[in-house]
Amino acid sequence: MLVGYVSDENDVAIADVAVELTGPDGVPVSCRSSASGRIDADVAPGRYDVVLARDGYGPKRTTAVAGAGPVRFRLLGERTYGFLWPKEVTSGSTAEIRVSCPRPYRLSLWRYGAGREHVAPLGVGEHEPGATAVPLPDGDVAGSGVDWSPGEFPGQRVVAPERGGLYFVHVDDDRGGFHGLPWIVSPSAPTAPVAVLASDLTWTAYNSFGGRSNYLNPAGLPPAPAVSRRQDLAFYAEPERGEWEDEHYPPLSLRRPDPDQSIPLGEDVDGPTTTRPGAHLAAADWRLLAWLERQGYGYDLYAESRLDRGEVPLDAYRVLVLGCHPEYWTYGMFRQVRDWVHAGGRLLHLGGNGLNCEVELLGDDRLLVHNGDTRKLGPGDGPDWSRFTARREPEAALLGVGYDQRGLLTAAPYEVVSPSHWAFEGTGVAAGSLFGERSLNGRILGGASGHETDKLSPHSPPGTTLLARGVNAGGGGAHLVHVPALGRGEVVSTGSIAYVMSLLADDVVSALTRNVLDRFLAEW
Structure with a gap:
């Protein structure tokens, strides 16, 4: 049998x-x-x-x-995995450190800001030899999640520091192995005029732990496991099939390890990313936060999921900054930010493929993605290739730009279109000048316009100004735009996932971004 x-x-x-x-x-x-x-x-x-x-x-x-x-x-392979739960908290809250490691290990807390900052040792794994590895549940782990060692020992818990930001718990085993567990710490009350959103919903959509993500087996686990991923995964075995050709997709659990977010110890914030996912996930967000701190901007960091719960006091902030890849948003998040901008908020969107797909956060800590059948969206090189637009309303009406698939996985500099605009003040650029040539992107080389790019849309608000465009081939370059009047608010969007990776490397990218922030903050 x-x-x-x-x-x-x-x-x-x-x-x-x-x-x-x-x-x-x-x-x-x-x-x-x-x-x-x-x-x-x-x-x-x-x-x-x-x-x-x-x-x-x-x-x-x-x-x-x-x-x-x-x-x-x-069965779980003999390597280290883990996560904190909750993955995002406010200062003073406690989280459980849920780790499976085949070797004895020690824990420590680090803050990832201007650099890596050691905060505190957290002791060692409180388990007998051979009991530090935890079995994997059977079935669809990506959907069910895992509840590893939920806080049986005091040493497996950590209290969030008073200072907010992006933290990692380092897990170091006795043979030199390392794994980092991300932790988003928000303030218990606002401390700065700038709020930054960490893209934890996008992180979850890309997390394939368990064999399934919104990109890997998005419609559910196949009847039998893969033998050769290169031969058996659908996008290799059926290249003519699109990523999303179903109407419904099973939820993805937030309660599971997310190994793609671990940043190798040998990777410095001033150097290139060294992993495939790093250029658009947590490692990229680290570059943004490092730039903000080095430039002297105070900020409060929040998870997107906290915004969905209505626990980000937007009215207390002058500027909201979105990172490199805020692709997956709930409709409630969209409405909150849209209304806040119309009431006078300033939105700085430093990413690409932004707000492209609606998701729902279910009550059992799972994410439901509403891809739909994307064949109904038309050709990928058309304007507004957007699951969000098809289901709700155009994100370009808020951001000024919308995604299409031209320029996918390419990178290039930007070309200046409107040199007299205040965003370029003091940069010395002229019409046709190139900038964003230098980047810390270790995956997609070529410049600040790339990876995935957004462009002007028929739904862009009236008065939207094109400041610069990427010179990616085939019209694939990002459109960097300014929306000067959206209600009483204002928006600047860079249109590129790769933009953030040039903040610490390219003088014009840095100066332009500083001009925008200074202008937005001065108007308060």
Whole structure:
């Protein structure tokens, strides 16, 4: 009988797993998984106690019902994973440090601002040898989440510092291994005129821990795990198929590790990003926060999910800054920011592919993504290739720009279009000058206009001014725009994910951004 399949945390099949099934009669039946992770055993239908073990993975005990459909057994590879819960808090709040590590480990708290700043040691893992690794649940881990060691020991908890910002808990094992767990700390009351949103909803949409994200198996886990990802994943096996051609997509849990956010210890904020996801996720946000602190701007950091709950007091701030990739927003967030801008707020959008898709935060800490069938959006090189526009209203009506797929995964400098605009004051540029040539983007080389780019749209507000455009081939360059009057408010959008990666490297990008912030703050 086919009992099920066994796969790892990435839903890749594991061959030659030793499996032992024990039914009500107490007699164990042993078998091994095949090359495809398939588990076949000579057993009758019913409930069994199951033991699974293989070198390189954490062994575990579980229970399963044979004969009711293939069971998706999961084993965790022998590497460090973890997360804090909650992943975002206010100063003075307590979070649990949930870690699975195959080795003894120690913990420490660091703040990622102008540089890496050691805040405090947090002790060692409070578990016996061999008990520091925690089994992975079976089934759709990306949807169910994991509840690892929820705070059994005082040493596995941490109190948020008074000073807000982006923090990481470092997990260092006794053989030199390292893993960083991000933690967003917001103030208990506003402390500065500038609020910055960390894109935790986008982080969740890209998080494929468990074998599924909004990009990897977005419509759900396949019936059997992958053997060769290059051959079995849909966007390799069916290149003619778009990413989102379904109407509904299963939710993604926030309560799980997000290894893409860990920033290698050898990566410095003044150097290039060293991982594939770093150029548009937490490592990029770190560059933005470092620039703000070095330029002397005080700011309060908030998670997008906190804004969705109505817990960001926008009226207390003059400027709201969006980072490099705020792609996934709830409609409630959109309405709050739109109304705040119309009432006089200043919005500085330093990213690209912004507000492109509506999501919902469900009550069980899961994210529901409303991609829809994107074939209905038309060709990707048309204006406003936007899931948000199709479902709600145009984000370009707020940001001044909207996304299309031209320029995808390219990068180039910007070309000045409106040199007399106040944003370029003191930069010395002229019409046609290039800027944004220098960048810390270690993934997509070429300049500040790139990765994914937004352009002027038929829905851009009247009076929207094009300040500069990226010189990416085929019309793929970002449009850097100023919306001078949106109600009583004002907006500047850079139109590019890659822009933030030039803040610490390119003098004109830095000066332009400073001009915008100074102008926005001076008008308060």
